Amino acid sequence: MTTIVQQQVLNKRIAIIGGGPGGLTLALILQKNGIDAVVYEREPHDTNRERGGSLDIHEESGQMALKEAGLYEQFQALARYEGEDFRLFDKSGKLYMDEVAEGDAQGARPEIDRGVLCDMLLKALNPNAIRYGYKLIEAVPLENGQHELRFENGQIDVVDLVVGADGAFSQVRPLLTDAVATYSGITMVELNIPDVANAHPDLAALNARGKMFALADHKAIMGQLNGNGSLKVYLCFNAERDWLDTCGIDLIDVEAAKAQLLGYFEDWDPSLQKYIRYASHNMIGRRIYMLPVGHQWECRSGVTLIGDAAHLMSPFAGEGVNMAMQDAAELALAIVRHGSELDEAIAEYEHNMYRYSSESAMQSGENLAIIFGEDAALRLKEQFDRIYLEFVQQANA
Numbered sequence: 001m002t003t004i005v006q007q008q009v010l011n012k013r014i015a016i017i018g019g020g021p022g023g024l025t026l027a028l029i030l031q032k033n034g035i036d037a038v039v040y041e042r043e044p045h046d047t048n049r050e051r052g053g054s055l056d057i058h059e060e061s062g063q064m065a066l067k068e069a070g071l072y073e074q075f076q077a078l079a080r081y082e083g084e085d086f087r088l089f090d091k092s093g094k095l096y097m098d099e100v101a102e103g104d105a106q107g108a109r110p111e112i113d114r115g116v117l118c119d120m121l122l123k124a125l126n127p128n129a130i131r132y133g134y135k136l137i138e139a140v141p142l143e144n145g146q147h148e149l150r151f152e153n154g155q156i157d158v159v160d161l162v163v164g165a166d167g168a169f170s171q172v173r174p175l176l177t178d179a180v181a182t183y184s185g186i187t188m189v190e191l192n193i194p195d196v197a198n199a200h201p202d203l204a205a206l207n208a209r210g211k212m213f214a215l216a217d218h219k220a221i222m223g224q225l226n227g228n229g230s231l232k233v234y235l236c237f238n239a240e241r242d243w244l245d246t247c248g249i250d251l252i253d254v255e256a257a258k259a260q261l262l263g264y265f266e267d268w269d270p271s272l273q274k275y276i277r278y279a280s281h282n283m284i285g286r287r288i289y290m291l292p293v294g295h296q297w298e299c300r301s302g303v304t305l306i307g308d309a310a311h312l313m314s315p316f317a318g319e320g321v322n323m324a325m326q327d328a329a330e331l332a333l334a335i336v337r338h339g340s341e342l343d344e345a346i347a348e349y350e351h352n353m354y355r356y357s358s359e360s361a362m363q364s365g366e367n368l369a370i371i372f373g374e375d376a377a378l379r380l381k382e383q384f385d386r387i388y389l390e391f392v393q394q395a396n397a
């Protein structure tokens with residue numbers, strides 16, 4: 001049986017552009033509250049599995065959203081609590097932090113692979129609620145407050161609410177703001193080492209069960225154990241935007257690329273160089289973009305943004321996916337509260353979202369400055385110690 005609020009919203013057509021973690025979570029929480037929405041995804045099928053590795057899902061944001069979606073128990077069964085292990089080195093191999101997730105204790109930030117997370121969301125979502133092969137070209141505001149959505153496949157839809165969950169280069173964002181994603185100054189080269197425990201037990205032991213950061217000379221090697229036993233490695237460079245085109249490294253020619261990449265880390269400890277030497281296939285160059293920290297727009301009828309579309313930030317605080325999922329929950333619950341008054345729901349959601357997302361964006365920016373600054377390993381340890389102390393003080397207040 002539907003409630004009065006649901007009946008009011010049922011008459012409204014809600015479009016979510018983008019089937020990443022943010023868009024899927026939003027559709028699912030609406031569905032759980034009896035409200036229909038349609039996700040329009042540009043790819044011909046789900047590609048979340050191919051888009052990066054393990055994500056730590058935070059208690060107060062990502063996990064909160066999973067509770068609202070009714071998936072928390074499933075998440076707990078799939079999450080890797082031991083993935084909270086964290087090691088921090090400098091280039092000489094000196095160890096600054098060695099955090100080990102304790103026994104059976106369930107920490108606040110367990111890991112899950114992006115593909116596994118999105119599979120879980122997709123399985124719970126009504127299959128009719130997602131349309132693949134729908135790349136939004138343009139959203140045109142109509143005089144009656146609705147939006148006409150024009151897709152590359154020739155389809156046109158008219159909706160009452162359009163939510164841009166379409167990531168860094170959102171096609172919905174220009175309806176609200178002139179802000180564009182700008183290059184952060186950091187470029188990553190992603191490497192993969194399959195079955196690291198069996199193929200390279202020495203590196204598996206060094207990396208432990210979670211994440212490893214080695215920082216020095218405005219560069220970083222970051223290792224991340226994934227749920228399928230592979231190690232994902234991000235080599236991070238403070239570089240010009242066109243460096244990937246001008247550096248002369250052909251990422252298709254893996255062995256030659258490895259030799260060239262090792263050149264950038266020739267005076268790093270041999271144990272850390274193994275993150276490059278053992279890489280086997282599938283090298284990907286990634287430029288890191290961001291929106292201005294604290295960026296806001298004037299509230300407009302029938303349109304809003306969530307996730308990277310709203311507040312793209314560098315990945316150095318591990319907040320992006322958590323913010324996308326928290327936005328999804330905040331917006332969905334505001335819609336549930338306000339019924340057919342969708343504009344009131346948008347206003348309430350945006351007001352809250354600006355506050356928490358700007359804190360995370362600021363944190364990501366601070367971490368970026370530390371990770372690529374002087375004495376990076378020591379400074380990052382001091383930063384984590386400070387955050388931990390603040391957390392303890394707040395908990396005891």
Ligand SMILES: Cc1cc2nc3c(=O)[nH]c(=O)nc-3n(C[C@H](O)[C@H](O)[C@H](O)COP(=O)(O)OP(=O)(O)OC[C@H]3O[C@@H](n4cnc5c(N)ncnc54)[C@H](O)[C@@H]3O)c2cc1C
Nearest residue numbers: 018020021022042135136166167307308315318319320321
């Ligand atoms: C290398 C790297 C590592 C990261 N590591 C972490 C981490 O450890 N922890 C963390 O929290 N975050 C991390 N992030 C950030 C995280 O990936 C993003 O913040 C998160 O994916 C945002 O989710 P989203 O749903 O807003 O957008 P996305 O995941 O980008 O999804 C957007 C979706 O919209 C679709 N789309 C785009 N344009 C259109 C269009 N015109 N029409 C229809 N569909 C469209 C896309 O195909 C995609 O499916 C990392 C990012 C990078 C680059």
